[in-house]
Amino acid sequence: MxxxxxxxxxxxxxxxxxxxxxxxxxxxxxxxxxxxxxxxxxxxxxxxxxxxxxxxxxxxxxxxxxxxxxxxxxxxxxxTWEQQIAKAKHERTKADKVLQRASALGLLQPA
Missing domain, CATH: 3.30.300 (GMP Synthetase; Chain A, domain 3)
Structure with a gap:
Protein backbone atom coordinates (compact mmCIF):
# COMPACT_ATOMS: atom_id res chain seq x y z
CA MET A 1 0.00 0.00 0.00
CA THR A 80 -24.89 -6.54 11.76
CA TRP A 81 -25.15 -8.41 15.05
CA GLU A 82 -26.25 -11.51 13.14
CA GLN A 83 -23.17 -11.36 10.92
CA GLN A 84 -20.91 -10.77 13.91
CA ILE A 85 -22.31 -13.78 15.77
CA ALA A 86 -22.03 -16.01 12.69
CA LYS A 87 -18.39 -14.95 12.24
CA ALA A 88 -17.63 -15.57 15.93
CA LYS A 89 -19.17 -19.06 15.73
CA HIS A 90 -17.15 -19.85 12.62
CA GLU A 91 -13.93 -18.66 14.26
CA ARG A 92 -14.73 -20.67 17.40
CA THR A 93 -15.25 -23.81 15.31
CA LYS A 94 -11.88 -23.28 13.61
CA ALA A 95 -10.19 -22.69 16.97
CA ASP A 96 -11.79 -25.83 18.44
CA LYS A 97 -10.39 -27.90 15.55
CA VAL A 98 -6.88 -26.54 16.14
CA LEU A 99 -7.14 -27.29 19.85
CA GLN A 100 -8.39 -30.83 19.15
CA ARG A 101 -5.41 -31.48 16.86
CA ALA A 102 -3.02 -30.02 19.42
CA SER A 103 -4.54 -32.19 22.14
CA ALA A 104 -4.28 -35.31 19.98
CA LEU A 105 -0.57 -34.54 19.48
CA GLY A 106 -0.07 -34.04 23.21
CA LEU A 107 0.80 -30.39 22.78
CA LEU A 108 -1.65 -29.00 25.34
CA GLN A 109 -0.65 -28.68 28.96
CA PRO A 110 -3.22 -29.89 31.52
CA ALA A 111 -5.18 -27.03 33.05
Missing amino acids: NAELRKQVDAMMTYIRDLAPEVIVRFTGVIYEDEDANLEVYPPLSWDEDRCLDLQHRIAQHGVDVLMETGYLILVSVR
Missing part, protein backbone atom coordinates in the same frame (compact mmCIF):
# COMPACT_ATOMS: atom_id res chain seq x y z
CA ASN A 2 1.44 3.33 -1.00
CA ALA A 3 1.62 6.30 1.36
CA GLU A 4 -1.28 8.18 -0.26
CA LEU A 5 -3.60 5.18 -0.10
CA ARG A 6 -2.60 4.58 3.53
CA LYS A 7 -3.45 8.22 4.24
CA GLN A 8 -6.89 7.79 2.64
CA VAL A 9 -7.56 4.54 4.52
CA ASP A 10 -6.59 6.19 7.81
CA ALA A 11 -8.82 9.16 6.98
CA MET A 12 -11.75 6.83 6.22
CA MET A 13 -11.23 5.01 9.52
CA THR A 14 -11.19 8.35 11.35
CA TYR A 15 -14.34 9.46 9.52
CA ILE A 16 -16.12 6.26 10.59
CA ARG A 17 -14.99 6.59 14.21
CA ASP A 18 -16.16 10.22 14.22
CA LEU A 19 -19.60 9.11 13.00
CA ALA A 20 -19.85 6.29 15.53
CA PRO A 21 -17.16 6.28 18.23
CA GLU A 22 -18.47 3.02 19.72
CA VAL A 23 -17.73 0.91 16.62
CA ILE A 24 -14.61 -1.13 15.92
CA VAL A 25 -13.04 -0.53 12.50
CA ARG A 26 -10.65 -3.08 11.01
CA PHE A 27 -8.53 -2.95 7.89
CA THR A 28 -8.90 -6.39 6.32
CA GLY A 29 -5.85 -6.37 4.07
CA VAL A 30 -7.90 -8.35 1.54
CA ILE A 31 -8.22 -6.83 -1.93
CA TYR A 32 -10.68 -8.07 -4.55
CA GLU A 33 -10.68 -7.01 -8.19
CA ASP A 34 -10.74 -3.22 -8.60
CA GLU A 35 -10.91 -1.95 -5.04
CA ASP A 36 -7.90 -0.49 -3.28
CA ALA A 37 -8.78 -1.33 0.33
CA ASN A 38 -11.45 -3.04 2.42
CA LEU A 39 -12.60 -2.12 5.91
CA GLU A 40 -14.97 -3.94 8.23
CA VAL A 41 -17.01 -2.08 10.84
CA TYR A 42 -18.30 -3.85 13.95
CA PRO A 43 -21.01 -1.87 15.74
CA PRO A 44 -22.14 -2.84 19.24
CA LEU A 45 -24.35 -5.93 19.23
CA SER A 46 -27.17 -3.76 20.59
CA TRP A 47 -27.48 -1.92 17.26
CA ASP A 48 -30.47 -2.91 15.15
CA GLU A 49 -30.32 -3.46 11.41
CA ASP A 50 -31.69 0.00 10.60
CA ARG A 51 -28.93 1.70 12.55
CA CYS A 52 -26.31 -0.45 10.80
CA LEU A 53 -27.82 0.37 7.41
CA ASP A 54 -27.87 4.09 8.21
CA LEU A 55 -24.18 3.98 9.09
CA GLN A 56 -23.44 1.92 5.96
CA HIS A 57 -25.25 4.49 3.81
CA ARG A 58 -23.39 7.43 5.32
CA ILE A 59 -20.04 5.69 4.90
CA ALA A 60 -20.88 4.74 1.30
CA GLN A 61 -21.70 8.35 0.44
CA HIS A 62 -18.35 9.43 1.87
CA GLY A 63 -16.65 6.59 0.00
CA VAL A 64 -18.01 7.92 -3.29
CA ASP A 65 -16.60 11.34 -2.44
CA VAL A 66 -13.19 9.77 -1.70
CA LEU A 67 -13.30 7.85 -4.98
CA MET A 68 -14.18 10.96 -7.00
CA GLU A 69 -11.53 13.10 -5.28
CA THR A 70 -8.66 10.59 -5.11
CA GLY A 71 -9.47 7.69 -7.41
CA TYR A 72 -9.16 5.24 -4.50
CA LEU A 73 -11.97 2.74 -4.03
CA ILE A 74 -12.18 1.95 -0.33
CA LEU A 75 -15.00 -0.48 0.39
CA VAL A 76 -16.53 -0.64 3.85
CA SER A 77 -18.82 -3.32 5.22
CA VAL A 78 -20.85 -2.69 8.37
CA ARG A 79 -21.50 -6.02 10.12
Whole structure:
Protein backbone atom coordinates (compact mmCIF):
# COMPACT_ATOMS: atom_id res chain seq x y z
CA MET A 1 0.00 0.00 0.00
CA ASN A 2 1.44 3.33 -1.00
CA ALA A 3 1.62 6.30 1.36
CA GLU A 4 -1.28 8.18 -0.26
CA LEU A 5 -3.60 5.18 -0.10
CA ARG A 6 -2.60 4.58 3.53
CA LYS A 7 -3.45 8.22 4.24
CA GLN A 8 -6.89 7.79 2.64
CA VAL A 9 -7.56 4.54 4.52
CA ASP A 10 -6.59 6.19 7.81
CA ALA A 11 -8.82 9.16 6.98
CA MET A 12 -11.75 6.83 6.22
CA MET A 13 -11.23 5.01 9.52
CA THR A 14 -11.19 8.35 11.35
CA TYR A 15 -14.34 9.46 9.52
CA ILE A 16 -16.12 6.26 10.59
CA ARG A 17 -14.99 6.59 14.21
CA ASP A 18 -16.16 10.22 14.22
CA LEU A 19 -19.60 9.11 13.00
CA ALA A 20 -19.85 6.29 15.53
CA PRO A 21 -17.16 6.28 18.23
CA GLU A 22 -18.47 3.02 19.72
CA VAL A 23 -17.73 0.91 16.62
CA ILE A 24 -14.61 -1.13 15.92
CA VAL A 25 -13.04 -0.53 12.50
CA ARG A 26 -10.65 -3.08 11.01
CA PHE A 27 -8.53 -2.95 7.89
CA THR A 28 -8.90 -6.39 6.32
CA GLY A 29 -5.85 -6.37 4.07
CA VAL A 30 -7.90 -8.35 1.54
CA ILE A 31 -8.22 -6.83 -1.93
CA TYR A 32 -10.68 -8.07 -4.55
CA GLU A 33 -10.68 -7.01 -8.19
CA ASP A 34 -10.74 -3.22 -8.60
CA GLU A 35 -10.91 -1.95 -5.04
CA ASP A 36 -7.90 -0.49 -3.28
CA ALA A 37 -8.78 -1.33 0.33
CA ASN A 38 -11.45 -3.04 2.42
CA LEU A 39 -12.60 -2.12 5.91
CA GLU A 40 -14.97 -3.94 8.23
CA VAL A 41 -17.01 -2.08 10.84
CA TYR A 42 -18.30 -3.85 13.95
CA PRO A 43 -21.01 -1.87 15.74
CA PRO A 44 -22.14 -2.84 19.24
CA LEU A 45 -24.35 -5.93 19.23
CA SER A 46 -27.17 -3.76 20.59
CA TRP A 47 -27.48 -1.92 17.26
CA ASP A 48 -30.47 -2.91 15.15
CA GLU A 49 -30.32 -3.46 11.41
CA ASP A 50 -31.69 0.00 10.60
CA ARG A 51 -28.93 1.70 12.55
CA CYS A 52 -26.31 -0.45 10.80
CA LEU A 53 -27.82 0.37 7.41
CA ASP A 54 -27.87 4.09 8.21
CA LEU A 55 -24.18 3.98 9.09
CA GLN A 56 -23.44 1.92 5.96
CA HIS A 57 -25.25 4.49 3.81
CA ARG A 58 -23.39 7.43 5.32
CA ILE A 59 -20.04 5.69 4.90
CA ALA A 60 -20.88 4.74 1.30
CA GLN A 61 -21.70 8.35 0.44
CA HIS A 62 -18.35 9.43 1.87
CA GLY A 63 -16.65 6.59 0.00
CA VAL A 64 -18.01 7.92 -3.29
CA ASP A 65 -16.60 11.34 -2.44
CA VAL A 66 -13.19 9.77 -1.70
CA LEU A 67 -13.30 7.85 -4.98
CA MET A 68 -14.18 10.96 -7.00
CA GLU A 69 -11.53 13.10 -5.28
CA THR A 70 -8.66 10.59 -5.11
CA GLY A 71 -9.47 7.69 -7.41
CA TYR A 72 -9.16 5.24 -4.50
CA LEU A 73 -11.97 2.74 -4.03
CA ILE A 74 -12.18 1.95 -0.33
CA LEU A 75 -15.00 -0.48 0.39
CA VAL A 76 -16.53 -0.64 3.85
CA SER A 77 -18.82 -3.32 5.22
CA VAL A 78 -20.85 -2.69 8.37
CA ARG A 79 -21.50 -6.02 10.12
CA THR A 80 -24.89 -6.54 11.76
CA TRP A 81 -25.15 -8.41 15.05
CA GLU A 82 -26.25 -11.51 13.14
CA GLN A 83 -23.17 -11.36 10.92
CA GLN A 84 -20.91 -10.77 13.91
CA ILE A 85 -22.31 -13.78 15.77
CA ALA A 86 -22.03 -16.01 12.69
CA LYS A 87 -18.39 -14.95 12.24
CA ALA A 88 -17.63 -15.57 15.93
CA LYS A 89 -19.17 -19.06 15.73
CA HIS A 90 -17.15 -19.85 12.62
CA GLU A 91 -13.93 -18.66 14.26
CA ARG A 92 -14.73 -20.67 17.40
CA THR A 93 -15.25 -23.81 15.31
CA LYS A 94 -11.88 -23.28 13.61
CA ALA A 95 -10.19 -22.69 16.97
CA ASP A 96 -11.79 -25.83 18.44
CA LYS A 97 -10.39 -27.90 15.55
CA VAL A 98 -6.88 -26.54 16.14
CA LEU A 99 -7.14 -27.29 19.85
CA GLN A 100 -8.39 -30.83 19.15
CA ARG A 101 -5.41 -31.48 16.86
CA ALA A 102 -3.02 -30.02 19.42
CA SER A 103 -4.54 -32.19 22.14
CA ALA A 104 -4.28 -35.31 19.98
CA LEU A 105 -0.57 -34.54 19.48
CA GLY A 106 -0.07 -34.04 23.21
CA LEU A 107 0.80 -30.39 22.78
CA LEU A 108 -1.65 -29.00 25.34
CA GLN A 109 -0.65 -28.68 28.96
CA PRO A 110 -3.22 -29.89 31.52
CA ALA A 111 -5.18 -27.03 33.05
